[in-house]
Amino acid sequence: MKKYKAGKESRVVISELMLPSHSNFSGKIHGGYILSLMDQIAFACGSKHSEAYCVTASVDKVDFRKPIEVGELVTMKASINHVGTTSMVVGVRVEAENIMTGKVKHCNSSYFTMVAKNDEGKSITVPGLILENETAVRRFVRSIIRKEDASARRDRFKASEFRLEDHIQLLKEYNIQLAL
Numbered sequence: 001m002k003k004y005k006a007g008k009e010s011r012v013v014i015s016e017l018m019l020p021s022h023s024n025f026s027g028k029i030h031g032g033y034i035l036s037l038m039d040q041i042a043f044a045c046g047s048k049h050s051e052a053y054c055v056t057a058s059v060d061k062v063d064f065r066k067p068i069e070v071g072e073l074v075t076m077k078a079s080i081n082h083v084g085t086t087s088m089v090v091g092v093r094v095e096a097e098n099i100m101t102g103k104v105k106h107c108n109s110s111y112f113t114m115v116a117k118n119d120e121g122k123s124i125t126v127p128g129l130i131l132e133n134e135t136a137v138r139r140f141v142r143s144i145i146r147k148e149d150a151s152a153r154r155d156r157f158k159a160s161e162f163r164l165e166d167h168i169q170l171l172k173e174y175n176i177q178l179a180l
């Protein structure tokens with residue numbers, strides 16, 4: 001296995017025509033189906049980089065910006081944005097093209113953390129990442145910040161540290177009744 005690999009060595013692109021079987025009654029493709037495709041491409045990209053099968057540790061986060069319609073051609077692009085010791089952050093971008101007009105819309109982007117595993121299910125070290133241009137550096141740094149933000153979020157709302165009285169004032173602004 002190489003010690004360092006460039007992002008282009010593991011970049012993955014898939015295109016799939018959206019069929020009625022994956023849509024709701026108004027012809028929009030189910031978000032869960034899109035997530036499933038995104039997970040698959042993240043898995044492929046992470047596995048190519050690490051040369052091992054991976055598991056999905058987390059997904060951060062998915063905003064469905066535009067609906068995807070039946071008959072549109074969806075293209076997903078995945079590349080490694082960040083590597084840790086055993087984990088990789090895979091950036092996935094989803095676009096949908098109206099085949100009749102050629103118009104392309106950006107439907108969502110998300111970041112999957114994949115962890116490389118050996119045959120015994122033990123997490124294994126992944127190759128480092130060669131950052132070949134400014135975009136790659138920006139994505140790497142953004143991943144560091146996202147990880148820090150996620151960790152701060154987790155700590156802030158730990159059940160053991162949550163104090164109801166600290167939040168009563170905030171709750172008054174919302175459409176709720178407290179019935180504790």
Ligand SMILES: CC(=O)SCCNC(=O)CCNC(=O)[C@H](O)C(C)(C)COP(=O)(O)OP(=O)(O)OC[C@H]1O[C@@H](n2cnc3c(N)ncnc32)[C@H](O)[C@@H]1OP(=O)(O)O
Nearest residue numbers: 039043054055056057058083084085086087088113115123
């Ligand atoms: C094919 C599939 O998609 S499988 C189905 C969906 N996925 C799963 O079932 C995974 C279930 N979860 C697990 O197996 C484990 O909790 C794992 C692999 C995610 C983490 O395993 P742990 O034994 O806790 O390992 P550990 O704490 O050493 O973490 C391993 C790496 O994952 C990272 N990691 C673990 N949890 C998270 C998380 N929630 N978010 C982001 N990164 C995470 C760690 O930072 C670490 O990265 P590093 O080695 O680059 O520093």
